[in-house]
Amino acid sequence: MDIQTSVVAHDPGSLVIGVDVGGTKIAAGVVDALGQVYGRVQFSTDTSRPEATLRTVAHAVRSAIQAAGVSPAHIRGVGLGIPGKVDVENGVSVFAVNLGWRDVPIKRQLEADLAVPCRVENDVNAAALGEYLYGVGRGTANLVYLILGTGIAARVMISGQLYRGTNGLAGEIGHAIFVADGPPCRCGAQGCLEALAAGPALARSARDAVASGSPSSLQEVLNRGSELTAEHVCQAASQGDGLAMRIITEAGEHIAHAIYLLSLSFDPQVVVLGGGLAQVEILMDAVQARVARKAEQSPIFRDIYHAQLVRLTGLKQDAGILGAAALVASPETI
Ligand SMILES: [Zn+2]
Numbered sequence: 001m002d003i004q005t006s007v008v009a010h011d012p013g014s015l016v017i018g019v020d021v022g023g024t025k026i027a028a029g030v031v032d033a034l035g036q037v038y039g040r041v042q043f044s045t046d047t048s049r050p051e052a053t054l055r056t057v058a059h060a061v062r063s064a065i066q067a068a069g070v071s072p073a074h075i076r077g078v079g080l081g082i083p084g085k086v087d088v089e090n091g092v093s094v095f096a097v098n099l100g101w102r103d104v105p106i107k108r109q110l111e112a113d114l115a116v117p118c119r120v121e122n123d124v125n126a127a128a129l130g131e132y133l134y135g136v137g138r139g140t141a142n143l144v145y146l147i148l149g150t151g152i153a154a155r156v157m158i159s160g161q162l163y164r165g166t167n168g169l170a171g172e173i174g175h176a177i178f179v180a181d182g183p184p185c186r187c188g189a190q191g192c193l194e195a196l197a198a199g200p201a202l203a204r205s206a207r208d209a210v211a212s213g214s215p216s217s218l219q220e221v222l223n224r225g226s227e228l229t230a231e232h233v234c235q236a237a238s239q240g241d242g243l244a245m246r247i248i249t250e251a252g253e254h255i256a257h258a259i260y261l262l263s264l265s266f267d268p269q270v271v272v273l274g275g276g277l278a279q280v281e282i283l284m285d286a287v288q289a290r291v292a293r294k295a296e297q298s299p300i301f302r303d304i305y306h307a308q309l310v311r312l313t314g315l316k317q318d319a320g321i322l323g324a325a326a327l328v329a330s331p332e333t334i
Pocket of ligand 1: 174175176185186187188189192194195
């Protein structure tokens with residue numbers, strides 16, 4: 001397919017730009033109504049000052065337009081997904097720890113620079129909207145998005161609208177205590193889902209078990225003087241390491257329990273799993289098997305459960321760009 005030709009065939013104002021602003025990289029792309037991404041670009045994040053980061057964002061937007069071979073007249077708006085707390089109405093980053101931001105008026109500064117409407121949203125909220133508009137959640141009115149990575153959080157779409165809750169904390173199930181007096185969590189509590197099943201928790205469980213003498217191929221990683229990561233644990237589990245498999249199975253059980261609770265709370269058509277851990281096949285198999293088992297055990301959940309209830313994101317490397325693009329492509333969902 002001649003990509004350039006297919007983009008130019010769009011009407012003026014029919015395309016949007018999604019920008020995924022992270023602590024290490026800024027990725028941008030031009031997105032059409034079907035969720036096709038053109039002109040992907042990526043730059044390192046300059047976090048020295050907010051103005052420097054925003055300059056990189058503006059540069060990424062212009063570069064994506066150029067790389068896609070479209071004119072600025074094609075662009076209806078720019079959506080930005082950023083970490084941390086966002087004042088969506090005013091387009092202000094209230095705080096973003098990874099970026100070192102506090103009260104940064106992103107919308108005002110970028111609109112002055114780019115002369116195109118900009119919308120800003122928390123990156124996990126944006127990812128949920130991306131699944132709803134472009135991903136496996138397309139065409140579903142009620143959707144739960146569960147991100148599984150260095151942190152765990154859910155986002156809920158009800159009747160095609162993002163549900164935020166009274167304090168903007170709807171879906172923070174990663175900080176629900178699943179095990180009393182369990183491992184410490186970065187939120188200050190103990191035994192949160194995130195402290196049991198997110199990436200750093202898998203690494204910590206493995207380190208503790210190996211340190212206390214459990215036999216495992218992961219000992220080699222520590223012998224090399226390397227930092228033991230969640231990737232090591234997932235890889236060892238997929239190669240049949242007993243300890244790593246036990247850690248993955250336990251994490252799978254906790255994640256399945258979260259899906260079960262979210263499903264009973266919101267009765268969604270689909271629960272979409274995203275984030276780095278959603279790419280780990282052995283963990284996702286464990287999650288699917290345990291969710292199916294809960295349907296056997298729980299008569300009410302059986303009425304909600306179906307074989308396609310829990311689905312993995314299909315957006316993968318474009319998830320951040322598409323989530324941000326959804327902010328301007330479908331503003332009525334926010
Ligand atoms: Zn917590």
